[in-house]
Amino acid sequence: MAKIGVVGTIGGWSSEMLADAVEKKTGYRLLIEPGKMALDLPSGRVMCQGVELNRLDALIVKKVGARYSPDLLDRLEILRYLNERGMPIFSRPEKIMRMLDRLSCTATLQLAGIPMPPTTVTEDVDEAMQAVNRYGIAIFKPLYSTKARGMTLIEKGPDAGEKIRDYKAEHSLLYIQQKIDLPGKDLGIAFMGGKYLTTYARLKNGDSWNTTIRAGGKYEPHTPSPEIIALAKRAQDLFGLDFTGVDLAETAEGPVIFEVSAFGGFRGIVSTSDIDPAHAYVEYVMERIAS
Helix, strand or coil, rough: CEEEEECCCEEEEEEEHHHHHHHHHHHHCEEEEECCEEEECCEEEEEEEEEEHHCCEEECCCCCCCCCCHHHHHHHHHHHHHHHHCEEHHHHHHHHHHCCHHHHHHHHHHHHCCCCEEEEECEEEEEEHHHHHHCEEEEECCCCCCCCCCEEEEECCCHHHHHHHHHHHCCCCCCEEEEECCCEEEEEEEECCEEEEEEEEEECCCCCCCCCHHHEEEEEEEECHHHHHHHHHHHHHHHCEEEEEEEEEEEECCCEEEEEEECCCCCHHHHCCCCHHHHHHHHHHHHHHHH
C-alpha cells in the first residue's frame, strides 16, 4: 500500500483529519511538521522526524505553517526540491507559492479580468490617504494573512492619516481594499482537481464587519447559481491547485471575488454537507499516483 505523508500542523484540526484519512485508506500515518524538515543538498535527502521523505510515494500539503508569512516560502522551496526530483506532491509547491502573497494572488486575478473589490497597493502614505478618501471606508490587509488576521478598517475622516501612519509603521507595503456592502454573508466555493465540489456560506455576526468564524461568523449550506460556480472556477483555474476554495460575495453590483485559497479549508464543508473532504482528497491522490 502507498506511503503518503501529510504536511501540516501537529494538533491542527484539518491536518489531523487528513492524516487520519490517509491512515484509514493506506494503513500508514505520517503528519509532517514542515518546520522540522532538513534538506541535505549533496545527497538530495529530505529528513523530518526521523523519516526520509524521499522514500514516500507522495505528499499532501495541508498547511506549511500555522500563520501565513514569508518564512513559508522557504519551506515550500524544500518541498519544491522534492517535487522536482520526482516526488508527487499535492498541490505542487510552486503553485502554492504563487498564492501565499496576497498581492501576487490579486494581480493574477485582476490580469484575468476577475471582478474584485477596488484595490490600491502603495508604499506611500499620501497615496494611501487618497485611496481611503476615494473608498470612504477601506480595509488594510497584510500581504500574508488568513481569516482577517491583522486587517484594519480605516474610514475617511480627520483621524485617517494617523491610523494609516500607525499601520505603515508595521507594513512596508500597503494593500488597501474598498470595504463593500455584503448581504450579511459571503461564500466559500470548494474545488478538487479543478472540479466543483460544494459551496458553503459564512454568515457574519451582527457586530462584526467580516464573516470569519474567528469573528463570530457561522456556516450554513448554500446552493449557488451556475453563473457563480462558473466565475469561481475561472478564478481557481488560474492557479492549478489540487484542492482549493474561492472566497466570493454576491453584492448589489454583482459578484466579487476576494481571494483563492492556497490550501482550502475543510471545516465549512464538513459543517454544511455530507461530503468528507479529507476522504475525497485521499481518494483523489490515490487515483493519481496509481495512474
